[in-house]
Amino acid sequence: MSAIRVENLTKRYGETVALDDVSFEIEEGEFVVVLGISGSGKSTLLRCINGLAAPTEGAVYVQDEPVTSHRNDVSMVFQQHNVIEGMSAYSNALTGALSRADYLESVLRFNDREDKIRALEALETVGLLDEAEQRAGRMSGGQQQRVGIARALVQESDILLADEPVASLDPGSAQTVMGYLRTAAEQRGLTAMISLHQVNLARQFGQRFIGLADGKLVFDGYGD
Numbered sequence: 001m002s003a004i005r006v007e008n009l010t011k012r013y014g015e016t017v018a019l020d021d022v023s024f025e026i027e028e029g030e031f032v033v034v035l036g037i038s039g040s041g042k043s044t045l046l047r048c049i050n051g052l053a054a055p056t057e058g059a060v061y062v063q064d065e066p067v068t069s070h071r072n073d074v075s076m077v078f079q080q081h082n083v084i085e086g087m088s089a090y091s092n093a094l095t096g097a098l099s100r101a102d103y104l105e106s107v108l109r110f111n112d113r114e115d116k117i118r119a120l121e122a123l124e125t126v127g128l129l130d131e132a133e134q135r136a137g138r139m140s141g142g143q144q145q146r147v148g149i150a151r152a153l154v155q156e157s158d159i160l161l162a163d164e165p166v167a168s169l170d171p172g173s174a175q176t177v178m179g180y181l182r183t184a185a186e187q188r189g190l191t192a193m194i195s196l197h198q199v200n201l202a203r204q205f206g207q208r209f210i211g212l213a214d215g216k217l218v219f220d221g222y223g224d
């Protein structure tokens with residue numbers, strides 16, 4: 001079973017070809033960096049994998065099942081707005097549990113002891129256990145992204161996608177956040193796809209590299 005399989009994926013928005021006949025397969029536990037400049041199709045690719053966008057042609061499979069609608073078992077960290085600023089880091093992390101439950105169940109979930117423990121463990125994984133009670137809005141950009149990662153970890157998906165998670169951060173914070181992402185994926189045995197536009201960061205943290213240019217797959221390989 002492959003974790004993610006993309007077959008001849010083409011995505012068009014009107015005249016724009018966002019993805020052009022892209023194919024690859026990712027095994028469970030791989031840490032993949034999707035590298036490309038702005039507009040190369042990175043975001044569209046990740047959105048097709050979690051079902052937020054639908055292929056125009058081709059198909060995407062997650063754990064051998066075709067992706068036909070939004071999948072809760074694929075968690076995603078975005079470039080920005082991963083936290084609710086008025087809530088503590090801990091409460092933000094805990095909201096990850098809600099995506100695993102339906103609406104009624106979610107009310108109970110919020111008080112589920114196991115979920116509370118998961119939220120604290122996730123904060124520990126991203127180095128924010130001591131900041132658990134801090135309001136997310138008062139935290140730095142890098143810390144907020146780490147809270148967003150903790151939230152994604154609490155979802156307990158096998159697959160973690162991150163769409164330019166460090167694009168809005170200064171270089172130092174970007175490194176720190178990438179380090180936590182890599183460690184979290186390793187510790188939990190996740191399959192991860194992280195999109196980046198910075199080659200140096202990709203080199204430093206990637207295991208496998210998928211390169212996109214104008215929607216085409218131009219590179220797929222492993223680092224040394």
Ligand code: ADP
Binds near residue numbers: 038043
């Ligand atoms: P990246 O994430 O690498 O910046 P995107 O996947 O966001 O690239 O975009 C790829 C191309 O598709 C761009 O030309 C972009 O403008 C276009 N595009 C992406 N999403 C949409 C959309 N929802 N509607 C129209 N065009 C889009």
Ligand code: ADP
Binds near residue numbers: 053
């Ligand atoms: P779908 O998932 O059905 O492909 P999206 O959710 O990607 O559609 O996009 C919804 C709408 O948001 C698009 O029709 C477009 O008008 C707008 N949009 C989002 N991102 C972009 C972009 N990068 N460039 C242009 N329009 C965009």
